Amino acid sequence: MDRQPAAADTRVVLEAQQPLSRSLLWSVQREFYRRNGPRAFGDGLVPYYITNNPFIAAAYADVIGAWQRELGAPVNVVELGAGSGRFAFSLAKALAAEDVRFHYVVTDFAEDNLALLRGHPSLRALADAGRLDFARFDAGGDRAPRLDGGRPLDGPLVVVANYVFDSLPHDAFRFADGRAARARVTLRSAQPEPDLADAGLLTRLELAYDYQPLDGPAYDEPELDRVIDEYRARLDGTTLSFPCAALRALRALAELAGGRLLLVTADKGYHRDDELLGRGDPPLAIHSGAFSMGVNYHAIDRWFAHAGGESLHAAHCHASLHVAAFALGAGGPELRRAFRRSVERFGPDDFHTLELFVERHSDRLTLADALAAVRMSGWDARLFHACLPSMLAALDEAGEGERRELRRVLRLVWDHYYPIGEAEDLAFAIAVALYRLGDYADALTFCARSTELYGERAATHFYVGLCRYQLGQAEPALAHFERALAIDPAHEAAKAMRVRLRAQAATRV
Numbered sequence: 001m002d003r004q005p006a007a008a009d010t011r012v013v014l015e016a017q018q019p020l021s022r023s024l025l026w027s028v029q030r031e032f033y034r035r036n037g038p039r040a041f042g043d044g045l046v047p048y049y050i051t052n053n054p055f056i057a058a059a060y061a062d063v064i065g066a067w068q069r070e071l072g073a074p075v076n077v078v079e080l081g082a083g084s085g086r087f088a089f090s091l092a093k094a095l096a097a098e099d100v101r102f103h104y105v106v107t108d109f110a111e112d113n114l115a116l117l118r119g120h121p122s123l124r125a126l127a128d129a130g131r132l133d134f135a136r137f138d139a140g141g142d143r144a145p146r147l148d149g150g151r152p153l154d155g156p157l158v159v160v161a162n163y164v165f166d167s168l169p170h171d172a173f174r175f176a177d178g179r180a181a182r183a184r185v186t187l188r189s190a191q192p193e194p195d196l197a198d199a200g201l202l203t204r205l206e207l208a209y210d211y212q213p214l215d216g217p218a219y220d221e222p223e224l225d226r227v228i229d230e231y232r233a234r235l236d237g238t239t240l241s242f243p244c245a246a247l248r249a250l251r252a253l254a255e256l257a258g259g260r261l262l263l264v265t266a267d268k269g270y271h272r273d274d275e276l277l278g279r280g281d282p283p284l285a286i287h288s289g290a291f292s293m294g295v296n297y298h299a300i301d302r303w304f305a306h307a308g309g310e311s312l313h314a315a316h317c318h319a320s321l322h323v324a325a326f327a328l329g330a331g332g333p334e335l336r337r338a339f340r341r342s343v344e345r346f347g348p349d350d351f352h353t354l355e356l357f358v359e360r361h362s363d364r365l366t367l368a369d370a371l372a373a374v375r376m377s378g379w380d381a382r383l384f385h386a387c388l389p390s391m392l393a394a395l396d397e398a399g400e401g402e403r404r405e406l407r408r409v410l411r412l413v414w415d416h417y418y419p420i421g422e423a424e425d426l427a428f429a430i431a432v433a434l435y436r437l438g439d440y441a442d443a444l445t446f447c448a449r450s451t452e453l454y455g456e457r458a459a460t461h462f463y464v465g466l467c468r469y470q471l472g473q474a475e476p477a478l479a480h481f482e483r484a485l486a487i488d489p490a491h492e493a494a495k496a497m498r499v500r501l502r503a504q505a506a507t508r509v
Contacts, residue, residue, distance in 0.1 A: 011188040017210060021169040021244050023185045024196075025207075025284075025291070026140070029167055030109070031196040032289040037113035041084040041420055046287045050321050051162035051266050052086045054094070054378030054416050056348035060264050061094035063325055064102070064158050066338035067262045071330050074101040075156045075262075078253070080139045081164040082106040085117045089418040091160065092126055104131055105153065107145050109138035118148075122418050139249040140168050144256050156330075157257035159250070161265040165300075166292035168245035172282050173218070173228060174211045175235040180228060181211035182218065183239070183281070202286050209281045219244070223251060227302045231276075241282040241296050247303050254307065260329035261309075266348060269295030269322045271313055297324055304328065312336065314344040321349040351377070359386040367394035367402050374409050379416040381426050384409070388429055395436050403437060410434065414446075425454050431463055440467040458488035465497060474501055 015024045033040065041048045050056075068075050077095070082088050085106060092104045106123065108114050114134050117123055126132035135145035135153070139161075145153055172183035188206045195201070217225040224247055231240060254261045268285070270276070276298060284291040301311045309328040312335070323343050327335060358365070358373050365373070370387035377383040391406060398406075410430050417426055431446035447464045450457070465480035478501045484494040 011190055011206065012192050014187040014189055014193060014205075016186045017184040017212075018186075019171060020183045020185050020209075020282075021171045023169075024187055025185070026169045028196045028201060029290055030140075033167075034110045034112070036289070037108075037110065038084040038116050038420065040288075040290070041086070046290050048083060048086070048163070049382060050348070050352045052084070052090070053351075053380045053382065054090050055351045055376075055380060056162075056266065056323075057087065057090035057094045058378050059323070059342035059348055060091055060160065061098045061100065062338045062342040063264055063335065064095060064262065065098045065100040066334040067158065067327065067330065068100050068102065068156075070332050070334050071156055071260065073156055074103065075158050076105055076153055077102050077158040077160060078105045078107060078135075078137075078145060078153070079160040079162075080107055080137070080249070081161070081167070082108055082117060083163075084418075084420040085120055085123050086418040086420055087160075087162060088117075088132070089122050089126070090416065092131055093416065096131065102131075102158075103133065105133050105135050105145060105147065107135045107137035107139075109136070109140070109142075111136055120418075139164065140245045143252040153256065155257065156260040156262075157253055158262045158264065159253055161246075161263065161267075163267055163292070165243055165246040165265065165295045166267045166269070167290070168243065168249070170282065170293050170296075171218075171242045171244050172209070172239060173214075173231065173242055174239045175231050176237055178232060178236075179213060180218065180232045181213045183209050184212055185209060198289070200289075202284075202289065202291055207284070221248075223247065223303060223306065226306055227299050230302060235276060238277050238279045239281060240276060240279060240299070241293055242299055243296055246295070246300065250300070250303065254328055258329070261327070262331075262335075263300075263304075263326040264324075265326075266321050266323045267295045267297075268292065268320075269297045271297035271301055271311075271322070271324065273298070295322070297322060300324075300326065312339040312343075314347060314349075316344075318349040319353050321352060323348050355380075355383055358383060362386045362390055365390040367391055367398050367406070370394075371402070371405055371409055374413065379409070379412040381413055381417050381424070384413045385424050385426070385429060388433065392433065392436055406433065407437060407439070419453055421453075425450050427453060428457075428460055428463075431460075435463060435467060435470075438470075440470045443467050456483070456487060458484040458491050458494065461487065462491060462494050462497075465494070469497070469501070474504065477501060478505075 040046050079088055088106045095102050118134055133147050135147045137145035147153055174181045186208045189204045193201055218228045219225050282293055304311055304326045310331050312325040325339055370390045373387055374384050410433055427446045427449035431443045434443035444467045447460050450460050461480045461484035465477045468477035481494045481498045484491050
């Protein structure tokens with residue numbers, strides 16, 4: 001039998017045998033976030049909810065407040081990679097409620113992204129009140145944030161890093177027989193890739209690792225090399241990602257803070273000794289045009305330990321989110337108590353697990369159940385949306401006490417809400433609930449807020465028409481039903497109300 005010639009490999013090599021931390025992957029990541037900015041979160045391109053809700057903000061505020069009280073001095077809270085700005089809004093609100101002495105600094109690496117955050121009404125209000133500032137800061141390279149207006153950033157720092165370290169450059173090392181080898185990356189694609197921000201690029205890439213033995217120090221940076229040397233001496237047959245960019249950023253920020261630094265962070269990651277063993281090539285989790293890599297919090301533990309600090313982790317295994325705190329220069333019993341109270345006993349990871357349970361079973365909730373769930377969440381909009389159908393279904397049988405509590409919940413959910421353009425229209429949902437409660441004037445206010453955020457919609461005009469009708473304003477009500485039908489000619493409920501109002505008008509004539 002004739003042997004067929006091997007098919008030619010037509011794949012395009014984009015890079016070959018680059019150290020992981022210098023791979024093209026990270027440029028793809030930066031370009032995605034530079035181009036999409038805060039819109040990536042509102043459009044649902046990258047996950048954000050688990051680290052952007054009032055519950056996790058309240059947990060952080062408790063931990064930060066404890067550290068600030070132990071210090072006895074005001075603190076600058078520096079959020080790395082602020083994304084949509086939603087967490088900055090929630091945490092600043094929670095810190096103020098706890099009487100923490102703080103100034104909040106929102107950072108991003110891209111100036112265009114900062115411009116969008118500066119223009120958000122909720123953040124602008126905090127900035128006008130003197131509680132918040134903006135700063136360009138590239139955690140993967142800059143040594144210090146550059147604040148708007150040139151104000152120096154010094155004194156004790158609280159660094160907030162949610163879903164940040166998993167997106168900064170990592171290295172990876174394989175350890176065996178007392179030796180270490182550095183991971184190198186080769187990237188191939190089935191086609192040329194001229195556009196690094198192409199949302200489909202990551203799904204087309206083929207990533208291959210090889211490992212180059214180290215002949216000397218990995219970095220010629222004592223703080224980082226010390227951790228690698230520890231792994232070299234104690235680990236065998238395992239491969240670990242190494243958060244080199246995160247550690248460099250923390251070193252620079254600790255110097256800026258004069259050695260008084262608290263890091264509060266949440267990410268996918270690991271920190272226990274047993275989690276270091278038997279690991280292989282670090283996988284990438286793809287999120288549309290971006291990706292993330294699990295964080296080796298054990299390496300961050302060791303960096304803080306060598307610097308004389310302490311680390312706080314929950315004793316139990318997390319289900320979805322690892323939340324940790326690391327302190328330098330201060331930290332004592334009050335900080336540890338706050339961490340146990342707000343993270344370990346029932347923390348953000350537990351809340352997310354319970355929140356998902358409530359969403360799955362929301363159709364079985366009583367009104368009392370639903371109200372309790374929203375209170376537990378700290379007035380979270382997503383959980384409120386999940387519970388709303390059960391709330392509305394139970395309203396006809398509700399007593400005045402429950403109806404009064406629902407009004408209070410509606411006000412507080414809106415007060416804790418930071419719009420980012422997501423599909424769920426909270427203002428309209430609240431308007432519907434207020435209409436069902438008979439609060440027609442208040443429902444009109446929220447219909448107007450819905451239109452301001454989402455533009456004209458048939459459903460909104462329909463509810464404005466209902467409210468006007470209930471308030472005895474038949475002529476304006478008819479105009480809104482007509483407008484609803486102009487937008488959606490198939491809106492049957494608006495057709496029915498138009499027929500009713502026209503018939504009533506004819507009877508009056």
